[in-house]
Amino acid sequence: MQRESARRGFTLSHQRVVLDIDFSANVNGYTELTILPNDTELRTVSLHCRQCIIDKVIVNGTPADFVHQDPLANIAISNPTDVHLWTELKRKTYSALAEADEGELAISIPRDVAVRASSVLPPTTPETAHSETFEQRPNTEVDPSIIIRIDYHLRHPKEGLSFILPTKTHPYRVPHVYTSPTSADAARCWAPCVDNLWERCTWELEFIVPRSLTAEEDVSMTTGPDNMPVMVVCSGEFREQVAHPHSSKKSLWFYRQDTLTSVQHIAFAAGPFRLLQLRDEKPDDSSEGDESHPTRYPMHAFCLPGLEDHLKPTTSFLSSALSFFVTEYGAYPFSSYGIVFVDDLPRERSDNAGLTVASNNLLHGEDAIDQVFETRQQLSHALAVQWAGINIIQKTWSDTWLVNALALYMSGLFFKKTFGNNEFRFRIARDMARVCTMDNGAMPPICQPGAYEPPDPDYAPFINIKGPVVLHILDRHLGKSGTSLGLSRVLPKIFLSSMAGELTNNTLSTHSFLRTCRKVSGVDPKTFADQWIYGSGTPRFGVTASFNRKKMAVEVTIAQDCPAYMAHEGDPVGLAVFNPVQLFEGPITIRIHEADGTPYEHVLNINSQFKKYEVPFNTKYKRVRRHTKRYAARQAAAAAAAAGDQDAAEAMVTVDMSFGLALWEEEAQREAWRVSDWSEEEEHIMESSTYEWIRCDADFEWIATIRFEQPDFMWTSQLQRDRDVVAQLEAIHALARMPSLVVSSILTKTVLVENYFFRVRMEAALALQSCANIEHIGMFHLFKLFTRYCYSEANHGDRDFREKFIPEPNDFKDFASYFIRKSVLVAISRCRDDSNGNTWSVARRLFIDVLRYNNNAKNQYSDSRYLSTAIVALGGALVPGVPPERGILTDAEGPVPLTESDATILEEAVQEVERYRLRDQYVPSQHNVITIAALEFKLMLMLGGLIATDGNFFLEYTREENFVPVRLAAFDALLVMKWYMRPALIRYFFSVVINDPSRVIRRHLAHAMVESLGVLYQIGELGSGHKKEPILIEEDGTQKKKPKSSEAAVMARALRKELQKSATFRECILPTMQNLSIDQEVRWCMIQLAEFFYKPHEEALPKVTITLPPTPISETAPQLATPVLAPPVPALPKIKAIKIGISGIQKDRPLTPSGALPPLAPAVRHDISPTNGTAAVPIAPISIKPKKIKPLERAQERGMSSNDLKACRQALKRLNMNKHADLFRMPVDPIRDRAPNYFDVIKNPMDLSNISAKLEDGRYGDRFAFEQDFRLMIQNAHTYNPLGTYAHTEANKLQEFFDKQWARISKTLDAAQSKEEAVLLSAVAPPSTIPAEIASPVAPSATVAQPSAKKAKIVDMNGTATPTTVKIKPKVKPPATDQTPIAPAATPDTAPPPIAKLEAKVKLPKVKISVGPKRTTPKGPKKRDAADAALDELLGEEVDAMEAERPVKKPRKSAPSAPPPIEDELLASLEEEVAHAATSTAQPIEPRFSETPPVVPPPMEVPPPVPAPAPAAGPAIASSPSKRKTEPTPRTSDEPVNEKKCRAVMKIVKALPQAYIFLRPVDPIADGCPTYYDEIKNPMDFGTMENKLTEGRYDTMSAFAADFDLVIGNCRTFNPPGTDASIMADIVDKAFKKEWSKVLVKKLAYNEKRSLQTAINKLRQMPSAFVFLDPVDPVALGIPTYFDVIPKKDARDLSTIKTKLDQDKYDSIEALDADIRLMVDNAIKFNGAESEVAAAARQVDKDYNVLVKPFRTPATNGATKGKRKETDEKTVAPGGPAKKQKKAV
8 A cells, every 4th residue: 555656656745725715506616636747757746636627737837638427426237127137236336346446537738748757755744845964965956846737626525525505494594514424435525636545645725705694605603693603623723714805705615734634534513613622620639730741732613593502511531532542642632622503414433543523423512411421432532533544544455453443442441431430331232242142153353354345234243342452452461471661661651752753654554553562572472463353253252160179179161152253164266264262272261269269369371172180279368158148147247247257257358348238128118129149059058168259350351251150049140249330230140040039139239239330230131030920039029129219208108010110300319229220220221021032011000100100300410311212211111022933014904903002002002102202293303203103102012013004194203393313213214014015105215315415314214125125024023914915926837856944044935026116125225336436336226136136147258240252261372374164153151160271381471462262163174175185184083081070260361270279378377467468458448557648659559459459359370360369469678668668678678578489489480380391292193094073963053072071182283281170051942863073183274164054943951161281191100290289288288278278169960040131131042043043054964074174253352340439320330230229219200390399308318427429420431430321321310411401301300310219220230239329229219208208198278277277176166066076985985886876987077177178188188078078977967967966967057168268269270370280189089088087096
């Protein structure tokens, strides 16, 4: 991470930012970056910049060219309508993020700007740049720095900056703005910068803001402008505030940060903040003249208006926290510290250099109790981060745990100082238990060396919990084993090194930290680090102890296992990734409290998974009777001691009376509390025990789960006599596992004794629920405890608690009593009757009384948290403990039946909670905790089946006007109500995720949608809801043989099947995932949802389709004399396999200009002798078994031999593996490689990936073309990069390596070719007689024999020609006559043969043509193998293995499957030509053969197709026509064209970024597609369409849409699917269809609609219409048979008609007439023609006709301009619109 600047090419030394901020979410500004080049080759500066709009860039006063592109803004999938392509979206998002890390802004340094390498280090601060040391440099040294100024602006930023402004839902919100940590790269979103944690520099920041909030800013505030001055709070030291020189309404604020700081730690906030200067307090132990008083620094706190009363109670302790940190760890690293509280922060706080931006949720008043602990922990940690986390940062990402843990450890020590050692140890013990629970194999080590990415956000909470705990046990380890110094000496040394500049860039690594620990303490922490830092998992110990009287020793057995290792055992990947520790080693302390109460510590070394230890035992005193039996005996002993009995006095001294309870010394009280004592038998066992208790890990040095079994009386002794809080907690948890009457009394006593720490008393109260069903003693004790704390003594007469207890007014001055009171309530709500699983009715009554009679009038502290605890506890008490057999949210199930008393209690409980909920609306509690508790209460009752499920109740609280935590609670409630089955909820959730103004809400809801599925499964909703559904039924019997799927897998499959059918979910998640403006964190959640519900499509590798010529491309023999040929055979169809020549014949060049073989002529025999009169030279027949020919690879399509192909592949592989090939593996990217003018200099770019693609595509004819491209690549590097540059040097080294390899390859290939030529030439036989078997007749049209015959071979005079084999499979049957192949004689001069007569009907056979020399000996192949062996020896066995593994497509013997359409066309044309030739030449077939071979004419050079850029209308890669067809745009064929609508649609479509290629006609030359107009006969583009629209050449709307379809169709025809042009066409087509459908919607004109609405309103007010105002309700009107007579779909009323009219459901007045008429007919039909209702209906009809008559006339006559032309097809029949109405009325 420290080499980032070296890779970037420069070092950032200073940055200045100037921002002009207004409160309309607009920012204008500029930044100046001072950089120091690392060398003179710097030509391009890459910076990070997102969402900023760059206006101009100036480098050293010279305007510079720049390229600004955000990769995240152009992410799109190939098919935007396919949800299964979420994998493509995920991959492209990862790729865009990786590309963005290189920088979005590339600035080219102008030529006239001199670039000089920096020879000095940048100054630590700007001041040192002007110091004497700097000025003493020689004047000849030129300043190498370059100043880059970037002017930019922001408009409504979505990331990085948060503008909090008044809205309709929050009209009184105070406007303010602040930098927000919305994402990991938020810093680059508000200023161009080097967004890297390790790139630090000094800063100057200037802000231009309004002087105050005035009416001009549209702020609805009652406070006057003078009382709302705008302040700017920023990182760094405040310099000054001045008035703006040009505007009296603005002011300027100046800040400066002289400490090197990353941009990620720079923040600011602007708004009308209120200021509080934190007082500089001295420590309590300092005297008046103490000179060692630590240095103080300015500290300020800021808040919004109206929160001033909460600011001081929240932040007043920070001055003492700063004093503590300065005293313990050294000087504060910055000049000042400030904390500002803002609204809508995505997390609780954002830590920056000298400034903390915190959420308003952390503020609290002086009446708060619970939140004091939470806020002080948060803010003290924020202050500690200034030392570790901002000033000192991690060296690599794997060291993140260390800086986080150091800050948390430091804040924990301050927490210890503030709240005491007991609170500190209690929290450490709690965190250790959480680590043991979480670290079970699912979590990685907290440090993974070599990690190149930040820790996963899912693992970050675990790392932040385990990190400080590891440091705590490390401190114990160092202090116990070393020099007793521990981390108290290590941390100051590290911070001192930082201040002294000894830490490189102030970075700290895990290795250097451990090395410092070793130096300070003298202890090697390697074993410790391997187990707790670099390894994962925690040990689990099982400990047993027994006393051996013979040996006078305690035998302790310790067994160890590691759940994390067991989870990954047998999985090598899991073991490598998670690195679980199999065996934890180290010392553990066992403390034995012997009979006299003296503790003896023994250190046992654990080095195996099971071991027995013998611990020596000491017995010096007689056993003391336990303080557990009858109080009379204890009183007698005390009286004896008082009388002078020395033995009794000594015995009493050993008894610890600090945890005694005077209340229980009275017999009456013991009876009232139902105190139980040990029995005589238990007393005897206790007397005979040799030790009091044993405690494992007494020094708190292990993060482990220790299960130690000892009797309950020993745990009691540990609870009552051990002063350590952790020991007391261990005893309470152990006693809770052993419930009894005595245990209940002991736990109750623990709650009552005030000497116990209040956290211990709270745990004892919660543990009492384990004794609830033992004679109900636990429940009794809980009631006694609560009545003691909360009710007057006069009401304690009822032992069964049947009386109503009136609570006393609240008094929370005793904080311990307050917390214990809440714990007792929670414990009572958890007590259940084992017989029915419910709580006792008396408990439910108690909660109702607590809420009903609560009185907080005289209490100085708030009771909001107390009431919220009581409300939630009441809900838990009401819900039955045994769940119903089926899910309780299904429609078929109602509330659980209750008894009369239970129903009464439930009703009263709901009323009390409703009362508090409504009160909280008018008198809000802090953070609305009572409302949140009420929502949780309602949810529990709904889930428990006690009340009906009502989603609308929670829906009201999800609106924007509610407090954010309330909204979050409401959304959580809705998400456990099977939201995935409710389309309305799905749409609402996705709408909130996209459009909600609160980022907290959007992110929380997105995460909750994913997590809710697991929650629903855990509470049984998914499993129970799907058990009876048919989607889980196995489809066939074969499934029974498979292993039974897990319940979670069954749930997942069922849920997928259910949601895959949900069109609503699909149509919502698709646009959400593809929304470019959506929050990135939300997008990841949507991808996770899609990953769970939809199976991914397999992404095929990119394919390039090349159109081959109709004949095979091959190497041919040298040109011979041209004879007279027979008529050529039509173009050959499907090519099965081509074997081109014998490799090695041609050395330095192809045998033909292009290597192409033209159509072959049939071999025929001439009846006349050769022109020279000589007979044909007979050739001796050679009987050679045809060798099975291996089909050619695609790479050999242009004639490259197999040896050349092997050589090129091997050379390319070695080039890619070379260390100097890094710059040449991929094409040059002007932005990534900082070369914006590269393609202006280099016209023919080349790289190794392009060479590889050309090689595999068969675009090289031989290895020399391959070599030529490599030379071109090197030449390009030499051309663009000057001599001596890094790229130029790398090119020279790579060329040198290639020359050596290529020389060896060429030498070996030449030797192999020479040997092969000699073998082939020696194998040619002398001329002989023509064999008899070749004299059989042949049909000229058939060309050659059937596939089963031997290959025909054509040779020249010398018998040397390259053999060519072509297989053709026409879809015709071969002729019945047998034909055999012929071998024509080689004669130089032959007369033209007569044309053979063809039969009228000829069917093409399967043809196999072989052209090549004869071989006279079968030994050729063996020598060929020897030649190949020479080449293989060079290329190595690796090439052969690759060839063997490559799949080879074997020739099919059976009929091929359906060929591509283009082959069908070729085949059909071939058949037609042959049939035509057979018909035109009706001559009998005569046996003939040619005495001279057919000579191939010079072929035409066919250039290989080259991909072209995508111009307008889709020019791209020339390929076969795409199989996709453009879907026709929906249109009305006869509707006249509406120019205005067409232009509006075209304007929207042209505004799309993807539409630029369709704006003008295609230029084949400029767009690089010369064959475009050969393939596209009817071109069209948007410019032509607009011209036609202007000239009036469109008559109908459908004609305009047809031209648009032509544009898209042309693009899809010319460009294959998946290309950029094709994707653009899809996007533009989708947008057009969406807008076009709106244009074609038939609806009334605006004036018609308004007139008809007025008419309907008047009609509704007439007396005759009162019967028809609302829909018919058969139940209310007593006509249950109404819908039997009148179908629901035909029911009409004026309310329904008005709604349809408002919603544009009527496209004409006639449609409205039809509905009115249907309503009238329904009334007459049901009520009879003579009824009063019928008369009223007729009157309504008359009134309606009178009202609409003025509007109907112009529409009927059609005189109004712009009206639609009505046709018979559009006429609406009576009742027609009623069929479209889905809602039954």
